[in-house]
Amino acid sequence: MEKQSEGIKGIGWKMVVRFLIFVVLLPFVLFVAAGRLDWTMAWVYIGIHVAFTLISRLIVLRSSPETLVERARAMQADDVAVGDRFMVVIVGLFGPLVIWTIAGLDDRFGWSPDLSFLTQGIALLGVVLGYVLGTWAMVTNAFFSSVARIQEDRDQSVITGGPYRIVRHPAYAGGVVSSIAMPLMLGSFWALIPSGIALIFLVIRTKNEDKMLMEELPGYADFAQETRYRLVPGIW
Numbered sequence: 001m002e003k004q005s006e007g008i009k010g011i012g013w014k015m016v017v018r019f020l021i022f023v024v025l026l027p028f029v030l031f032v033a034a035g036r037l038d039w040t041m042a043w044v045y046i047g048i049h050v051a052f053t054l055i056s057r058l059i060v061l062r063s064s065p066e067t068l069v070e071r072a073r074a075m076q077a078d079d080v081a082v083g084d085r086f087m088v089v090i091v092g093l094f095g096p097l098v099i100w101t102i103a104g105l106d107d108r109f110g111w112s113p114d115l116s117f118l119t120q121g122i123a124l125l126g127v128v129l130g131y132v133l134g135t136w137a138m139v140t141n142a143f144f145s146s147v148a149r150i151q152e153d154r155d156q157s158v159i160t161g162g163p164y165r166i167v168r169h170p171a172y173a174g175g176v177v178s179s180i181a182m183p184l185m186l187g188s189f190w191a192l193i194p195s196g197i198a199l200i201f202l203v204i205r206t207k208n209e210d211k212m213l214m215e216e217l218p219g220y221a222d223f224a225q226e227t228r229y230r231l232v233p234g235i236w
Contacts, residue, residue: 015057015072022093023053029097030186033104041120041186042104045127052131056138064142070154074147081148081212087205088147091175095198099183099191106188115187123184130178136163137171144171148209150216158219160226168223168230172206176231206231 027049030042060067075085106112138144140162143151150156163170179199183191210230213220230236 015068018072019053019057023050026097027100029100030104033101034107036108039107041124042107044124045182045185048127048131052135056135059135059139060144063139066154067138067142067144070151071144071146074145074149077147077149079149079152081208083208084148084205087201087208090201091198091205092146095194095201098194099179099198102194103183103186103188103191106190107186112187112189115184120185120187123181126181127178127185130174130176130181133163133174133177134171137174140164148205148212150212156217158217158223160223165227166233168210168227169206172202173231175202203231
């Protein structure tokens with residue numbers, strides 16, 4: 001318990017700074033690109049984004065604080081799967097920034113036809129569903145790292161409960177749902193293009209991570225027999 005507390009204290013300020021920069025400030029590129037602040041759906045999206053990110057971290061801070069320590073230090077680990085740091089940057093940072101920028105520019109210049117309130121409302125629900133899946137996966141999995149690696153230092157084991165009964169990579173599944181829904185929620189068909197490219201990288205990352213787990217994590221192959229699909233139930 002003392003080591004956990006020391007670990008949290010050691011990276012606490014870093015987590016706060018990262019949260020403020022990557023979660024709170026970066027999405028405001030939507031308003032910069034759009035050239036206005038009176039964009040209701042953008043505010044709603046940022047509210048969802050910040051709320052679910054904050055809630056998930058607070059839950060994990062209480063139930064499994066060592067998971068936050070792992071996530072904060074994961075990029076510096078020596079045993080990260082080959083190429084996964086690149087995937088983290090593309091899928092987790094560069095992809096969203098491009099999507100937000102295109103959506104904002106689309107709002108400014110009116111490239112896409114107006115979407116109905118119903119369409120945007122359904123897309124909003126899709127975004128929420130995606131974040132729910134990601135949050136559920138994070139609070140269920142005590143080994144929920146930000147990179148693909150076998151956490152031998154933490155005696156990693158296979159997680160089979162919660163959303164992992166549905167697909168083997170539920171957080172990525174949530175990312176698929178929210179990445180498709182978010183451009184539509186923001187009224188931008190054009191933002192679906194970078195979103196689709198980001199999803200290709202996400203599928204590749206899922207495939208690579210699943211292969212690594214199958215080969216290196218004891219019990220994962222048996223888990224794969226029980227939970228057959230990686231990302232989309234009934235499809236893959």
